[in-house]
Amino acid sequence: MYMKNGDYGRAIPLIERARSLAPKDKQCPPLVTISLIFGWSFNEPDIVAQQQLCETLYSEERAAEAVEILLNIIGTSDDEILRSKSTADWITDCTKKCVTTVEHVGDNASGSAALSIGPQSPAGLFIRRSKTRAANGLWEDALQDANMAVKMEPSNPLGYKTKHMALHGAKRYGEAIDAFKSMLQVIEQSNDLAIRQLRKNYISPSETIRVIDLTVRDILKNCPLVVIHVTSGCL
Incomplete structure (x- = not known):
């Protein structure tokens, strides 16, 4: 009534x-x-x-x-x-x-950060609320929203990117790397040319490790060998 x-x-x-x-x-x-x-x-x-x-x-x-x-x-x-x-x-x-x-979305009880909503899809709402919660340090809540975004739109790389951010903030670094790899895979396999072009903005974890290894080897070439006593720890 x-x-x-x-x-x-x-x-x-x-x-x-x-x-x-x-x-x-x-x-x-x-x-x-x-x-x-x-x-x-x-x-x-x-x-x-x-x-x-x-x-x-x-x-x-x-x-x-x-x-x-x-x-x-x-x-x-x-x-x-x-x-x-x-x-x-x-x-x-x-x-x-x-x-x-809506001009902002998130957990009002915890003081949400203002943000604008773009994608007209539920997954887009979850992604943006996840970012808001992450900005407030609510990593587990942010991860929950990111997982929902991935579930609803598994072909959307932003869901995996947001998941990576939440896991990294929660100091779950191994899982964060896996989420990052999943994002790269989704980008590479996308039928959308604009999405595939995003790949140039990221370096894969394996490439990062390769560059680090090369840098370490170059440094070691120019450094004198040092022998350390394994018991005392002295040179």
Whole structure:
């Protein structure tokens, strides 16, 4: 009723209340049994409530909060729900609306850095929120968003680049190198010429190691041999 009358301020707490009534454990046997017998979905009420909350926040010009709900829907929903045409169409439409109005996105509770949204895709939103969280030192949260971006658009090198940044910030250097290698592979195998041209901006880890080895060898050629006593450590 409040939604129809345009009273979004009163609608928001009611929608949040409806969302809290959704079952927390969607895998518990009783719900699974009932779902199999009657064909009922216990995921749908939660999704609908979140969608209504997202649209209401957007209508209230609280677009940054609407984006948070949108990303939460994408991040917590199972693949079957995300593949459904109604949900996919809603996500596409909501994303397009949000990217035209939101000036910043991220975890407001931790003080997000202001940034503009470019790519009109959910993966683009995850990438930009990941960068925002990384700027605030929230490396694990940034990594979670980067992984979602990679999952949604595995052919987008920016997802892997953001993942590399998050892993490096978390001091998980081995995994960061793997993410960097994956980014280079995606760039090299892309059908988009503009993306393939990005390859010239990066040096592969193997090439970096080769250059370092050559530099070390050149230095050793001009250095006198030094014998160190392995027990005392003295020359």
